[in-house]
Structures are given as structure tokens and as C-alpha cells.
Ligand SMILES: Nc1nc2c(c(=O)[nH]1)N[C@H]1C(S)=C(S)[C@@H](COP(=O)(O)O)O[C@H]1N2
């Protein structure tokens with residue numbers, strides 16, 4: 255009896271929608287309007303798999319970067335391995351760049367579906383198709399703004415990181431939903447038997463294999479032309495990367511110069527203020543007289559470039575002990591820079607106590623160049639570049 259009752263209840267999402275008049279079926283809406291053999295289920299499934307891998311890599315490494323910069327209360331980020339952020343952020347940018355040709359190829363493969371007739375068979379089909387707008391729009395938006403950002407082309411009028419972060423959730427959500435609805439199709443397309451059941455039609459022009467190879471080659475080429483910004487041995491190939499190791503003052507790239515930060519011409523009146531349970535003011539001579547440590551650490555910018563250098567200076571932990579702190583409390587480092595989003599950064603206990611966390615006075619043996627933060631800059635292991643504060647004037651134990 256119950257069974258019968260269920261049977262008579264109609265699934266509302268399967269309610270058929272009216273079919274628009276046949277007279278509208280012109281141009282791309284005609285049956286058989288698209289003839290290229292590249293618009294195939296198998297090509298779409300393979301490209302979808304590649305995109306799933308690159309987008310997932312982007313999301314995971316992007317989340318790591320986000321939480322590295324905005325640590326959730328109580329979760330301290332590790333200070334080792336020292337180059338972890340260099341690897342994760344390098345992967346983030348490399349996988350994003352690799353995804354660009356894949357996304358273009360995928361959109362080409364599936365765009366005839368835009369002209370599906372009827373536009374929506376039933377409510378469920380309509381919702382499914384509308385959700386693709388989020389996926390396509392979100393993917394294009396993420397890759398376009400990401401690439402613009404690494405080239406420091408801020409043509410958009412919003413604050414990049416916040417919008418890139420929230421729209422990533424929308425995109426990934428739409429991707430998960432898409433994979434969910436397409437899984438049976440993708441399985442069929444990826445199965446070896448699909449080559450037998452759905453053999454490639456003979457014809458002129460690019461074959462499916464040729465199309466996929468061209469896409470792979472294009473992805474490989476843009477990766478090789480940019481990855482040298484963080485994979486140093488590839489630097490010579492990096493004709494497209496905006497910042498390359500070995501360029502810039504003291505052989506190290508610079509994002510913000512002393513001139514643009516308004517921190518040029520810091521002279522003998524300089525004092526570092528250290529505030530903890532007690533307070534201390536140190537001149538440059540005082541800092542130079544303290545025990546000096548030399549470490550080799552990379553600057554790993556969120557924009558994907560990274561370069562390693564040798565830094566010499568005073569251990570943060572030593573300074574904290576001088577004002578009566580054991581490094582257990584959060585510490586804020588303030589720059590002499592008056593404006594700008596990166597004039598201050600926070601450090602937590604793994605970094606505060608790490609013997610590699612320095613307030614550096616020297617870079618590769620020479621006094622810091624003004625653009626690298628003269629007279630004093632923070633350099634710490636496994637830390638996003640935006641948090642490696644330059645022109646440090648104050649250290650506060652909170
Ligand atoms: N005060 C201050 N420190 C700063 C910045 C800044 O804008 N202001 N930029 C940060 C960024 S984004 C990076 S990647 C590193 C780069 O250091 P470098 O210019 O010495 O290579 O400095 C960081 N320190």
C-alpha cells in the first residue's frame with residue numbers, strides 16, 4: 255500500500271518543462287549543427303580529469319596559503335620544513351597556469367552543449383545547466399584574476415585575495431556538484447571500452463589524440479615558461495615569468511620598493527623598539543653588537559616567485575628574552591612604513607622560538623639594500639612573503 259502511494263507521488267524535479275517553438279531551431283540550435291569529432295564525451299572526460307586534478311591542487315595549496323596568512327585562533331602554523339610554503343605556493347601558481355590551456359580546450363569541447371534542445375527537459379535538468387554557469391564563470395574568473403595578480407595587473411577594482419578566496423569556494427562547490435552529476439558519463443568516457451564502443455569517426459582535421467596532445471603541450475609550455483620564478487634551475491627558460499631569481503637589487507626580486515613605501519633615507523636616528531614585559535630601544539650599533547646568526551631561507555611570495563638567500567642578523571627569540579618573554583605569546587612586528595596592507599605582521603610560538611627566525615641586518619653578506627628593508631627586516635622559515643616585514647621599527651609582545 256505504501257509502495258503504491260509513493261508511486262503516485264510525482265518527483266517535482268522531474269516535472270517536464272514546455273518545449274519552445276520549433277521555429278527557433280536555427281543556427282547553432284539546429285540538430286547536427288556541430289560536426290567536429292572533437293566535441294566528444296571521451297575528450298571531455300579526459301580534460302575534465304586533468305582539470306579536476308589541477309583545480310584540486312590549486313584549492314588545497316590555496317587554502318594552506320590563506321590559513322598561513324590568516325591563522326584560525328589557536329592553530330599555530332609550523333615553522334618547518336623551512337621551504338614548505340615555497341613548494342605549496344609554487345604548486346598553487348604552477349597548477350593554475352597549467353589549467354589555463356586545459357580549461358580553454360574543455361570549453362571548446364563542450365560548448366555545443368550550450369545549444370542543447372530543448373534548453374531544459376525538466377526542472378532538474380534546468381537547475382543542472384544553470385549550475386554550470388557558476389562552474390564556468392567561477393573557473394574563468396579564478397584563473398583570469400590569478401594570472402592578472404601574478405603579473406601585478408590590478409585592472410579589477412576589488413581587493414584580490416578576499417574575492418579570489420571566496421569565489422574559490424563557489425567554484426569548487428560547483429565543481430563537486432558537476433563531478434557528482436557527470437560521474438557515470440565520465441566513467442563511460444574514460445573506460446578503455448569507450449574506444450571500441452565510440453571509435454573516433456574518420457575525417458579531416460585534428461584528431462582527438464592530436465587535440466589532447468596539443469593541449470598538454472600548451473600547458474607544459476606555459477608552465478616551463480613561468481615555473482623558473484620558483485624552480486631556480488628553470489630560471490633560464492622563464493621568458494614569461496614576471497619575477498626571476500637573480501634579478502633585482504642584491505640579486506633578489508622586490509615587490510615594494512623603499513621609495514614607494516616612503517622608507518628611504520632612514521639614518522643614524524634609527525631605533526628598534528621592543529615591547530614586552532619590559533621595554534627596550536636599540537640603535538643599529540646595539541643590534542650589530544648582539545650575537546649574529548646567518549641562515550639560508552627563501553622569500554616565497556604569494557604571487558608564486560621565490561628566491562633563496564643568506565641572511566644575517568639577530569634572533570627574534572634573543573630579542574624577546576631581553577624584554578622578558580619566552581616567545582609563548584603572539585608577537586606583532588611593525589614596519590616604519592606608514593600605509594600599505596603589509597606594514598605589520600604577526601608571529602606565533604613555533605616561529606617566535608625558531609632559531610632560524612631573524613631580524614636581519616645583512617643579505618648575502620652585505621648591508622640590506624633599502625628595497626630589501628634597510629636597516630632591519632624580518633625573515634622566518636616557512637612563511638608567506640607578505641609576512642616577511644621590511645623596514646622593521648617595532649616588535650611588540652601581545
Ligand atoms: N613593510 C613591508 N614589508 C613587506 C612588504 C610590504 O609591502 N611592506 N611586502 C612583502 C612582500 S609581498 C614580499 S613578497 C616580501 C618581498 O621581499 P623582498 O622585496 O625583499 O624580496 O616583502 C614583504 N615585506
Ligand SMILES: [Mo]
Pocket residue numbers: 509554555556557639640
Ligand atoms: Mo609578496
